[in-house]
Amino acid sequence: MLKNKKNIKVMKLAVITTLFIIVQGCGENVNKSDKKDDSLTAHSLNEKEESHIHDNSTHSHTSKRIVKPEDAQQLWIFPESKDKLGSGGLLQIYMDPESHPDASSGFSKYELGVGGALPEHKHNKTEEIAYFISGTGIVINYENNDRKETIVKEGYVWYTAPGEWHSFQNTGNEPLKLVFATVPNAKHGLLDFFKKVGVEPGMEPSNTLSAEEFAKLASDNDLILKPAKID
Template sequence: MKQRQPPRRKFLQFGLMGIFTAFFAKLPKVGLAQSSEDKDVGIVVHEDEGIHILTRRKVPISIKISKARHGIKGISFCRETMKPGAKMRVHKHLNNDELIFIHRGQGTLILGDQLIEVKTGAVAFVPRGTWHGLDNTGSEELQMIFQYSPAGFEEFFIENGTPVGMPAKERTEEEYSLTAEKYGMVYK
């Protein structure tokens, strides 16, 4: 025979469940796989997939996860390979936080007013509005994996860069400046 729960206990059990359900329903969905329709969708991007760009500096960048291509609003994911002696111009992002992972190589990271030696395995969080740059001071290529939050800044590379294998885009300084302004990129 089933025991009957006291009314107070039943109220607490279902009342709290309702409060938690209402609370969590109002929270924004977070995660790598949030689509533009706010449905959770997983994706996998393989080694040779993505958008492969040569930047204005002729540096190869692979955009693996992007807002425009995958509909993910919260975060993008990219990879850049820098030759020995290459320098990333000091800049800041007005609209995006950046997370940088040194996958291979070594260099000097400029972060705010600090110069920090980095090597394989180092991770740096760069809050929006923080000056930063990276110099490959090693004798081998430096490969960094980086992501922007929220997603969207990766489109800066697509607009300014050239797809690998295509003739280089001819752009004026004014066009570069307008694109930088559009995406909240400020150079020092």
């Protein structure tokens, strides 16, 4: 009888030990699984992180984040001759669809010579934001079809919405300097027009376009010239 009780106790102990080993093994497997999952998750995150870094690196080579003055494209707009800018304009293009295709805005600097003016025009798709750096001039726009002239100088900001007739003139005795943004930064826009009619400093200006051809070139690049009034 005592022997049987002893055998039963031994069997119970063996069963408990076996169950403990099984449970412990299951726990280790769960921990291993968790660690494996954690490892996979970390690996996945690292891959995404590396991919993100790679994308940014690739994107940074698409267009320059810092553009130096010497990197800007310089053009003479309507110069008097290949050696003299005169009342024409010096355009420096820092950002355009070609150099910064992913940018939402183009960005340039313009210096209008003494006595210079741009013809009245509008843009059907483009809005402009200009900041005057130095010089004195007048901005021309329309309110309720009434022509309005506003004096502008250093520190003034000028906004032009799509569809608004506008222009500006240099009324001072020094170049009228401004920087301006064009939105959107689209091909066949204002900057493309200037690139097609402008020349590099020192190059002979081209005067081969007729008035009709010039107006079409302007219109094709979202610069619509205001029709002249015939009295």
